Amino acid sequence: MGVPIRQAACLLLLCLPLAAQAGGGRLLATGGLTQLEGAAGGGLVPWAVLAGYGTADETGGTIAISHTVLPDYNLSMLGLAYTFYNRVEISAARQSLALDLGSGTEEIRQDILGAKVRLTGDLVYDTLPQLSLGLQYKRNRDMDTPEAVGAERKDGVDAYLAVSRLFLGAIGGYDLLLNGTLRATRANELGLLGQGGPDNDSYKLMPEISVAVLLNRSTAVGYEYRRKPDNLGLDESHWHDVFFAWFPSKQLAFAAALVDAGSVGPYDSQRGLYLSLQGSF
Amino acid sequence: MNRFATPWLALALAAMLGACASSGPTRDDSLYQALGEREGIEMLVDGLLFRISENQKILHHFTEADPGRLHRTLTEQFCELSGGPCTYSGDDMVTVHTAMRITEAEFNSLVEDLIQVMEHQRIPIQAQNRLLARLAPMRSEIIGL
Numbered sequence: 001m002g003v004p005i006r007q008a009a010c011l012l013l014l015c016l017p018l019a020a021q022a023g024g025g026r027l028l029a030t031g032g033l034t035q036l037e038g039a040a041g042g043g044l045v046p047w048a049v050l051a052g053y054g055t056a057d058e059t060g061g062t063i064a065i066s067h068t069v070l071p072d073y074n075l076s077m078l079g080l081a082y083t084f085y086n087r088v089e090i091s092a093a094r095q096s097l098a099l100d101l102g103s104g105t106e107e108i109r110q111d112i113l114g115a116k117v118r119l120t121g122d123l124v125y126d127t128l129p130q131l132s133l134g135l136q137y138k139r140n141r142d143m144d145t146p147e148a149v150g151a152e153r154k155d156g157v158d159a160y161l162a163v164s165r166l167f168l169g170a171i172g173g174y175d176l177l178l179n180g181t182l183r184a185t186r187a188n189e190l191g192l193l194g195q196g197g198p199d200n201d202s203y204k205l206m207p208e209i210s211v212a213v214l215l216n217r218s219t220a221v222g223y224e225y226r227r228k229p230d231n232l233g234l235d236e237s238h239w240h241d242v243f244f245a246w247f248p249s250k251q252l253a254f255a256a257a258l259v260d261a262g263s264v265g266p267y268d269s270q271r272g273l274y275l276s277l278q279g280s281f
Numbered sequence: 282m283n284r285f286a287t288p289w290l291a292l293a294l295a296a297m298l299g300a301c302a303s304s305g306p307t308r309d310d311s312l313y314q315a316l317g318e319r320e321g322i323e324m325l326v327d328g329l330l331f332r333i334s335e336n337q338k339i340l341h342h343f344t345e346a347d348p349g350r351l352h353r354t355l356t357e358q359f360c361e362l363s364g365g366p367c368t369y370s371g372d373d374m375v376t377v378h379t380a381m382r383i384t385e386a387e388f389n390s391l392v393e394d395l396i397q398v399m400e401h402q403r404i405p406i407q408a409q410n411r412l413l414a415r416l417a418p419m420r421s422e423i424i425g426l
């Protein structure tokens with residue numbers, strides 16, 4: 001785990017008592033979690049929902065850390081997001097991928113700046129589901145390995161359109177959350193292996209979905225699927241996860257997931273555990 | 282049109298008409314039952330009005346409300362909405378909430394009160410969600426007016 005991320009984890013714990021004094025006017029869990037690139041969403045997929053619990057008259061945000069343990073990699077993420085009037089979300093995230101090379105570990109870091117605008121609709125109310133448009137600017141800071149495997153460049157922008165809706169009582173009385181996201185990207189492994197490659201260097205449209213059921217007021221279980229392009233010709237896999245999320249209050253959320261990242265770089269069968277902690281303020 | 286399709290279409294239409302005709306008299310009161318019928322709903326409204334009276338975020342809207350009437354009309358409304366044998370005798374939502382300028386956050390605060398009461402009264406999560414699903418479409422007739 002990278003040092004800045006570890007420091008940030010301490011910071012997050014220090015901030016929690018502060019966060020405990022806030023609390024926006026949206027309903028519990030409607031701010032979602034923080035996905036791997038720092039936007040409000042599930043674990044993998046950015047959703048149309050905006051970070052935090054602020055309504056049209058409020059502002060608020062989140063700070064989150066996550067850690068994914070795979071057989072040959074560890075991926076840490078620290079993300080900050082802030083939402084203005086349930087309309088615009090801005091976010092910043094640092095990812096750190098540690099590769100276990102046997103002879104030692106190598107670290108690949110990436111910074112991501114995100115913006116998301118709610119175009120229309122609402123997650124829970126009104127006729128239209130929530131529809132948002134997002135951008136993620138990604139800059140890889142450690143290009144040695146990405147270049148060695150053929151990445152064309154270190155930075156790039158992903159654009160996505162996401163639609164989310166919570167259907168109250170829809171499945172035998174349980175609430176059902178559906179999210180569909182369509183992303184235009186040319187990132188390799190989220191950008192951790194740079195952008196573009198010998199097999200493809202143009203934008204591809206990649207669908208991503210999340211389905212979740214709320215078991216009670218504060219817990220949800222769900223499934224996510226995220227398609228990824230294979231620009232490097234390394235058989236890059238689509239990702240899936242099955243997650244469990246717990247929202248003990250509007251200030252805190254925990255999530256745990258079993259992630260199947262398939263083949264990543266030279267290693268295949270990368271299945272592991274994802275854990276995240278989010279504070280909202 | 283394909284000549285094979287026509288009889289199927291006629292059959293489907295007949296089935297749909299039949300379904301409409303027969304759904305009239307039998308009303309689904311399973312939610313009403315799950316909420317504990319009239320008695321359960323009255324307790325729910327008691328609890329809700331009590332929580333509102335303690336909720337500083339929204340209490341200021343209720344200073345001139347008539348609690349007796351509110352108790353009666355809310356009970357009728359929940360009863361009718363849940364498929365129970367009641368008729369709502371209050372005014373329509375727009376008329377009642379006009380000029381209050383209720384915000385999204387205030388609306389959700391009342392919903393949270395309702396959820397707390399339902400949790401407290403151990404109403405099953407499925408019934409809670411089904412009631413909320415029937416109240417949610419009213420939001421646009423309540424907020425921002």
Ligand code: HEM
Binds near residue numbers: 342345383388
């Ligand atoms: C799902 C949400 C809501 C429902 C179903 C609802 C329903 C009702 C009903 C049935 C009445 C009685 C009407 C009558 O007696 O004619 C009423 C009155 C009232 N409502 Fe709501 N309401 C909701 C949300 C709110 C919210 C969020 C507020 C304020 C924060 C609010 C403030 C009031 C007030 C102050 C009255 C009393 C009006 C008076 O007596 O002059 N309501 N509401």
